[in-house]
Amino acid sequence: MPERFVEASEIERDAMTEPPRISRPVPAEAIAALKAVVGPSGYIDQAADMIGYCKSWRDDWFGKTPLVLRPQSTEEVAQIVKICAAQGIGIVPQGGNTGLTGAGQPRDDMTDVVLSTARMKAIRGVDTVNDTITVEAGVVLKEIQNAADGVDRLFPLSLGAEGSCQIGGNISTNAGGVQVLRYGNTRALVLGLEVVLPDGRVWNGLRGLRKDNTGYDMKQLFIGGEGTLGVITAAVLRLFPKPTASETAWIAVDNPEKGVALLGHMQRSMGDAVSAFELICRPIIDFLLSGVPGHEDPMPEPHPWYVLMNVTGQGAPGSLHEPLSEALAAAFEQGLLRDAQIAASGAQAAKLWKMRESLAEAQVAAGGSIAHDVSVPVSRIPEFIARADAALAAAYPGIRHCAFGHVGDGNMHYNPVRPVTTSWENFRVERGRINRIVHDLVVELGGSISAEHGVGRSRLAELAHYKSPVELDMFRAMKRALDPQGIMNPGKAVPM
Numbered sequence: 298m299p300e301r302f303v304e305a306s307e308i309e310r311d312a313m314t315e316p317p318r319i320s321r322p323v324p325a326e327a328i329a330a331l332k333a334v335v336g337p338s339g340y341i342d343q344a345a346d347m348i349g350y351c352k353s354w355r356d357d358w359f360g361k362t363p364l365v366l367r368p369q370s371t372e373e374v375a376q377i378v379k380i381c382a383a384q385g386i387g388i389v390p391q392g393g394n395t396g397l398t399g400a401g402q403p404r405d406d407m408t409d410v411v412l413s414t415a416r417m418k419a420i421r422g423v424d425t426v427n428d429t430i431t432v433e434a435g436v437v438l439k440e441i442q443n444a445a446d447g448v449d450r451l452f453p454l455s456l457g458a459e460g461s462c463q464i465g466g467n468i469s470t471n472a473g474g475v476q477v478l479r480y481g482n483t484r485a486l487v488l489g490l491e492v493v494l495p496d497g498r499v500w501n502g503l504r505g506l507r508k509d510n511t512g513y514d515m516k517q518l519f520i521g522g523e524g525t526l527g528v529i530t531a532a533v534l535r536l537f538p539k540p541t542a543s544e545t546a547w548i549a550v551d552n553p554e555k556g557v558a559l560l561g562h563m564q565r566s567m568g569d570a571v572s573a574f575e576l577i578c579r580p581i582i583d584f585l586l587s588g589v590p591g592h593e594d595p596m597p598e599p600h601p602w603y604v605l606m607n608v609t610g611q612g613a614p615g616s617l618h619e620p621l622s623e624a625l626a627a628a629f630e631q632g633l634l635r636d637a638q639i640a641a642s643g644a645q646a647a648k649l650w651k652m653r654e655s656l657a658e659a660q661v662a663a664g665g666s667i668a669h670d671v672s673v674p675v676s677r678i679p680e681f682i683a684r685a686d687a688a689l690a691a692a693y694p695g696i697r698h699c700a701f702g703h704v705g706d707g708n709m710h711y712n713p714v715r716p717v718t719t720s721w722e723n724f725r726v727e728r729g730r731i732n733r734i735v736h737d738l739v740v741e742l743g744g745s746i747s748a749e750h751g752v753g754r755s756r757l758a759e760l761a762h763y764k765s766p767v768e769l770d771m772f773r774a775m776k777r778a779l780d781p782q783g784i785m786n787p788g789k790a791v792p793m
């Protein structure tokens with residue numbers, strides 16, 4: 298690849314992620330005081346043991362810290378934050394560290410401590426009349442789903458990393474996942490929060506209310522705030538009736554136009570029973586089948602695009618099978634689909650969803666991709682994919698197209714994979730230029746450059762580029778109002 302393509306925004310990115318330096322290094326007496334707060338089992342200070350806290354899930358962001366703190370209570374978090382505030386020490390809140398934007402790692406100069414919520418694992422209460430569950434920030438998402446299931450309820454947030462991501466991280470990234478279509482993203486699932494503010498005060502907003510019109514709704518600032526405004530320590534979450542009927546279908550379609558038309562058809566036929574609707578291109582299925590063990594092609598013939606769909610409801614088990622078959626048959630008659638299979642068992646459905654959850658590994662196996670987590674109005678998804686594919690093919694002959702995502706929400710993971718003849722090192726330096734081609738198109742189509750993964754460090758320069766000066770001013774005003782010293786997750790999410 299030509300040298301000149303080493304892109305500007307990579308350089309801008311480095312400049313923008315250099316926040317004003319606060320204190321360097323973290324003073325020894327502060328480290329001793331912080332250790333005293335959590336006791337010997339509540340911190341890690343050996344470099345080898347801190348590696349997992351300092352690098353990102355995709356191995357694309359690294360940092361260094363003198364100390365990882367693992368408090369067990371809100372009170373300990375508050376004491377930690379007070380010490381850091383007094384000394385101007387950066388704090389990086391961290392949950393399961395599965396985030397994909399470089400938001401959860403410290404900077405590289407030992408000026409930040411990492412505050413892991415991994416030991417804040419209590420489920421404080423379940424109210425099956427109010428349909429709420431109150432949990433601490435470090436509870437793993439899967440454990441919340443299981444706890445809800447145990448009282449015959451559903452906590453609908455569901456995503457590939459659910460076995461390791463924590464609810465504090467889910468809230469701080471306003472995570473989306475596969476059931477947004479029916480239940481909304483994390484923002485729609487949170488009723489109340491408890492937060493340690495950047496000066497160490499505790500805000501108890503743990504209200505289980507569906508209506509509360511008493512002025513500014515402060516919790517909304519911390520949802521999706523990526524740890525830049527405070528440390529979330531607990532949350533009240535909404536529960537839902539557990540579906541008693543569920544069907545999963547794997548459907549072959551000609552192209553994204555047909556996929557989007559099929560979505561409309563299914564929603565008109567089955568209403569909000571359509572709880573998940575994922576569009577998946579064939580190339581990534583090929584990457585999966587050749588590179589990740591344990592998967593098999595669900596259909597005998599390959600097809601250019603697929604939809605993975607769930608329908609769920611409250612009827613008798615199996616009661617959705619017939620309406621689903623009829624709706625799919627009508628779609629076939631209308632030329633909206635090529636072939637469709639309804640999973641014959643829960644195990645088969647789980648296998649199909651396992652394929653969907655393994656698509657991140659498939660890209661790694663294919664040699665590495667440049668990720669875009671974008672949204673456009675659902676009606677414009679086909680145009681977006683066609684134009685992005687054409688523009689990238691012209692700029693990078695041999696680039697391998699790879700798009701999949703939560704099409705029901707207009708959210709695509711558009712992740713072109715390097716040409717087989719180009720090394721990853723030569724491809725990755727193109728990131729900024731590729732981002733610009735894709736994001737210019739997204740913005741032209743009225744979309745967002747980050748649909749569900751957030752901003753972190755990887756989208757910071759892009760945010761500064763695309764947001765209006767007015768909106769950026771509001772971001773900065775909010776950050777300065779709550780965190781005037783800039784100690785909360787410095788250098789992430791807010792271009793200062």
Ligand SMILES: Cc1cc2nc3c(=O)[nH]c(=O)nc-3n(C[C@H](O)[C@H](O)[C@H](O)COP(=O)(O)OP(=O)(O)OC[C@H]3O[C@@H](n4cnc5c(N)ncnc54)[C@H](O)[C@@H]3O)c2cc1C
Pocket residue numbers: 354389390391392393394395396397400401414434455456457458461462463464465466467468469470471472473474475523524525527528529530654657749750786789
């Ligand atoms: C295989 C895979 C699939 C994924 N699929 C999806 C998907 O479908 N949809 C989606 O939205 N995301 C997805 N993600 C991204 C990721 O899982 C989510 O962003 C998740 O919500 C992060 O949770 P975490 O606990 O790992 O947070 P972390 O990665 O630890 O942190 C993420 C951000 O939240 C902040 N933070 C963490 N805890 C707190 C706290 N208690 N208080 C304040 N700030 C905090 C961190 O500082 C950081 O800014 C996926 C990731 C992987 C690896």
